[in-house]
Amino acid sequence: MIRYLEVQKRYxxxxxxxxxxxxxxxxxxxxxxxxxxxxxxxxIRILTGxxxxxxxxxFLDGVDVWREPVRAKARFGYVPDxxxxxxxxxxxxxxxxxxxxxxxxxxxxxxxxEEELARFRLTRYASALIETYSHGMRQKLTFAAxxxxxxxxxxxxxxxxxLDPVAARTVRALLASYARPGRAVLFSTHQLELAESVADRVxxxxxxxxxxxGTPEEVRRAHGSRNLEEVFLRxxxxxxxxxxxxxxxxx
Amino acid sequence: xxxxxxxxLWHSLRTAPFSRVLALLLAGGxxxxxxxxxxxxxxxxxxxxxxERAVLSRSLEGLFxxxxxxxxxxxxxxxxxxxxxxxxxxLLLAWxxxxxxxxxxxxxxxxxxxxxxxxxxxxPVLLALGVHxxxxxxxxxxxxxxxxxxxxxxxALGAALALFFLRFAPAGRAKEWAAAGSAVIGGxxxxxxxxxRPEAIFRRAFESPEALSAFLAEWARxxxxxxxxxxxxxxxxxxxSGEVVPAAALLFFLVAxxxxxxxxxxxxAYRAGWVRGLEGTFQExxxxxxxxxxxxxxxxxxxLRDLRRFFRDPHQIAQVLLVFVLVLLYLVSLRAMxxxxxxFKRVVGFLHLAFQGFVLVAVGLRLAYPLFGLEGxxxxxxxxxxxxxxxxxxxxxxxxxxxxxxxxxxxGLYVPGAIGLEGGLVWVSLVSALAVAVGAAGLxxxxxxLFPAGEQSGEVALGLGGLLYMTAxxxxxxxxxxxxAYPVHRVLSGAGFWAGPESAVWLLxxxxxxxxFAFLPLLFAWxxxxxxxVG
Numbered sequence: 131m132i133r134y135l136e137v138q139k140r141y142x143x144x145x146x147x148x149x150x151x152x153x154x155x156x157x158x159x160x161x162x163x164x165x166x167x168x169x170x171x172x173x174i175r176i177l178t179g180x181x182x183x184x185x186x187x188x189f190l191d192g193v194d195v196w197r198e199p200v201r202a203k204a205r206f207g208y209v210p211d212x213x214x215x216x217x218x219x220x221x222x223x224x225x226x227x228x229x230x231x232x233x234x235x236x237x238x239x240x241x242x243x244e245e246e247l248a249r250f251r252l253t254r255y256a257s258a259l260i261e262t263y264s265h266g267m268r269q270k271l272t273f274a275a276x277x278x279x280x281x282x283x284x285x286x287x288x289x290x291x292x293l294d295p296v297a298a299r300t301v302r303a304l305l306a307s308y309a310r311p312g313r314a315v316l317f318s319t320h321q322l323e324l325a326e327s328v329a330d331r332v333x334x335x336x337x338x339x340x341x342x343x344g345t346p347e348e349v350r351r352a353h354g355s356r357n358l359e360e361v362f363l364r365x366x367x368x369x370x371x372x373x374x375x376x377x378x379x380x381x
Numbered sequence: 382x383x384x385x386x387x388x389x390l391w392h393s394l395r396t397a398p399f400s401r402v403l404a405l406l407l408a409g410g411x412x413x414x415x416x417x418x419x420x421x422x423x424x425x426x427x428x429x430x431x432x433e434r435a436v437l438s439r440s441l442e443g444l445f446x447x448x449x450x451x452x453x454x455x456x457x458x459x460x461x462x463x464x465x466x467x468x469x470x471x472l473l474l475a476w477x478x479x480x481x482x483x484x485x486x487x488x489x490x491x492x493x494x495x496x497x498x499x500x501x502x503x504x505p506v507l508l509a510l511g512v513h514x515x516x517x518x519x520x521x522x523x524x525x526x527x528x529x530x531x532x533x534x535x536x537a538l539g540a541a542l543a544l545f546f547l548r549f550a551p552a553g554r555a556k557e558w559a560a561a562g563s564a565v566i567g568g569x570x571x572x573x574x575x576x577x578r579p580e581a582i583f584r585r586a587f588e589s590p591e592a593l594s595a596f597l598a599e600w601a602r603x604x605x606x607x608x609x610x611x612x613x614x615x616x617x618x619x620x621x622s623g624e625v626v627p628a629a630a631l632l633f634f635l636v637a638x639x640x641x642x643x644x645x646x647x648x649x650a651y652r653a654g655w656v657r658g659l660e661g662t663f664q665e666x667x668x669x670x671x672x673x674x675x676x677x678x679x680x681x682x683x684x685l686r687d688l689r690r691f692f693r694d695p696h697q698i699a700q701v702l703l704v705f706v707l708v709l710l711y712l713v714s715l716r717a718m719x720x721x722x723x724x725f726k727r728v729v730g731f732l733h734l735a736f737q738g739f740v741l742v743a744v745g746l747r748l749a750y751p752l753f754g755l756e757g758x759x760x761x762x763x764x765x766x767x768x769x770x771x772x773x774x775x776x777x778x779x780x781x782x783x784x785x786x787x788x789x790x791x792x793g794l795y796v797p798g799a800i801g802l803e804g805g806l807v808w809v810s811l812v813s814a815l816a817v818a819v820g821a822a823g824l825x826x827x828x829x830x831l832f833p834a835g836e837q838s839g840e841v842a843l844g845l846g847g848l849l850y851m852t853a854x855x856x857x858x859x860x861x862x863x864x865x866a867y868p869v870h871r872v873l874s875g876a877g878f879w880a881g882p883e884s885a886v887w888l889l890x891x892x893x894x895x896x897x898f899a900f901l902p903l904l905f906a907w908x909x910x911x912x913x914x915v916g
């Protein structure tokens with residue numbers, strides 16, 4: 131469903147992605163892992179048509195994202211890492227706007243809007259302006275907007291930021307269950323425990339390169355570790371920084 | 382802290398050198414124009430020594446008053462954003478720096494953001510004044526200080542009003558109330574300027590040169606002495622003669638007092654928790670049923686979203702109100718002018734033809750240019766949706782036309798009627814106004830998509846895109862005025878215009894010009910995408 135082919139992204143002399151090749155198959159949920167600045171968000175922005183690659187190609191459900199952007203964009207729902215929305219619209223107006231962009235017929239759009247508002251417990255605040263929403267409510271609304279077109283591919287950048295425990299459980303269940311035949315999920319996260327419990331496969335990106343790919347079980351076994359956190363720390367340079375500091379040195 | 386700000390400025394210059402250098406060059410060009418224009422005006426004025434002092438004095442007062450009014454309009458939302466809403470305020474107050482210094486710096490930042498451009502426009506004028514009259518070196522610091530002081534006062538007033546709105550506006554609505562307040566203040570200022578009845582000068586009959594001299598002497602003295610703009614003008618003219626007049630001392634004392642007072646009050650109000658006026662409220666509101674006109678197709682959905690966002694944004698409402706007040710003022714002023722005789726009517730009619738183009742272009746800076754930038758950080762919603770870049774660009778163009786066409790109709794159709802022009806020139810006026818509206822809408826949206834404005838309308842004119850739009854827009858309006866000169870000439874010389882084949886050539890040339898200014902930027906914006914993501 132998602133295919134990166136030798137994708138590069140350079141900003142002057144800085145290389146954010148250095149030839150990423152990666153595939154997410156139908157029915158699969160894949161977690162992108164990596165330290166800050168590794169290239170996860172860059173990879174997602176290239177996939178969602180927000181950032182053009184310096185080289186390489188990206189396919190979504192067989193459609194080249196950068197050659198046929200409109201066709202490709204009709205095939206995914208996207209939740210960004212920061213839920214910036216239009217403050218002067220209400221939640222229900224935003225969802226109707228999204229329905230219009232995806233050409234969802236009116237009765238179907240209204241039915242789905244009702245469903246999504248209920249799923250994320252936003253029904254009671256649906257006609258309040260978004261500018262009055264908390265960060266977590268905006269994040270939930272972003273999920274509702276992404277799911278409204280019932281996209282074959284769900285792309286989520288840092289799904290858990292700002293969510294309350296109830297919403298976090300909803301999103302966790304969504305990430306675990308959304309990928310089924312004909313659908314796929316790609317999400318980036320720093321929460322290794324979430325990746326371990328939800329994703330079918332994990333991909334570790336470090337300094338713009340793919341350094342690890344496999345199921346959580348395969349990864350743990352291959353590195354002889356008890357959990358993903360140990361593998362992560364071993365494979366990234368941040369391992370040195372992650373060691374607990376000596377209390378005496380702090381004093 | 383000042384060193385920190387300068388370092389931040391340096392880094393922003395380093396990271397985007399091309400756009401910053403271009404903006405500096407454009408600002409430099411405007412400053413040179415202001416300098417050369419003033420020298421030309423002073424040279425012209427010296428040919429009429431009996432009126433020189435009076436016209437100079439009132440022109441300076443008018444310049445200071447007009448730009449002070451502009452500063453006051455942007456100072457209120459500017460103070461709210463910078464003095465109380467800055468993202469770095471929590472951090473600065475948590476550092477070991479006296480709170481007074483933090484707020485003094487914020488007041489200074491408010492001054493730079495809201496009065497920086499008017500000050501930059503005024504300094505070349507004062508420089509030219511000094512050069513023309515061969516002023517002593519002491520003139521320059523004194524005159525420049527007077528300019529800084531006269532624009533600092535509306536900044537202090539804006540900051541004080543912001544404090545009022547923070548305290549008394551409903552929670553979460555301080556910005557909106559402040560924007561509405563700005564519009565009301567703008568309307569009042571315009572009314573005050575109008576109340577001076579400048580047309581009265583045309584209605585006077587001077588029986589003798591002595592009567593004219595007496596009138597000019599009275600006119601030079603009669604500036605409202607309670608206005609700081611009058612004090613500043615007197616300070617500058619005093620400095621030209623090598624003296625420090627009491628008005629200068631009064632101005633400087635008042636500014637120092639106002640700035641210190643505002644900084645102290647802001648610091649106190651912030652720590653007392655008055656900023657609650659900026660925080661949101663949270664209300665339960667179940668979903669409303671869809672409106673009958675709700676769009677479930679991309680183009681209608683985009684337009685409906687834009688309409689909702691535009692008319693719920695107090696900044697935009699304030700712009701529309703201000704435009705409405707200014708147009709009303711223009712219409713009323715034209716009606717009040719004593720246009721006796723057909724020739725005079727035709728001359729004023731041609732001046733109106735030229736002027737309406739500049740007005741439409743200037744309004745486009747506020748209503749068309751920011752439309753893409755207003756997408757702001759929510760741009761990802763449409764950027765990742767199955768909507769083509771072309772639809773985004775051209776739907777914005779349609780929306781800009783929706784905003785500019787009523788104004789074009791008012792200026793192009795109603796004003797010639799009010800002046801009493803004959804049919805031929807009315808049609809020239811209407812067609813020109815429509816062409817300028819189309820050109821300004823395309824130019825604004827195109828440049829706005831390539832060089833997006835900030836989400837706050839106050840930032841519009843300060844960026845590279847704003848300067849580019851104004852430069853290109855003024856060229857466009859001047860081009861239309863040049864083209865209009867031909868039909869006006871034909872009508873003035875008594876020859877028909879619309880019946881002959883030249884009218885077709887004129888129409889073609891006009892719409893080719895408008896099409897070029899509208900569609901070239903739109904095509905660039907379509908083909909060379911730049912994200913309007915702000916911040």
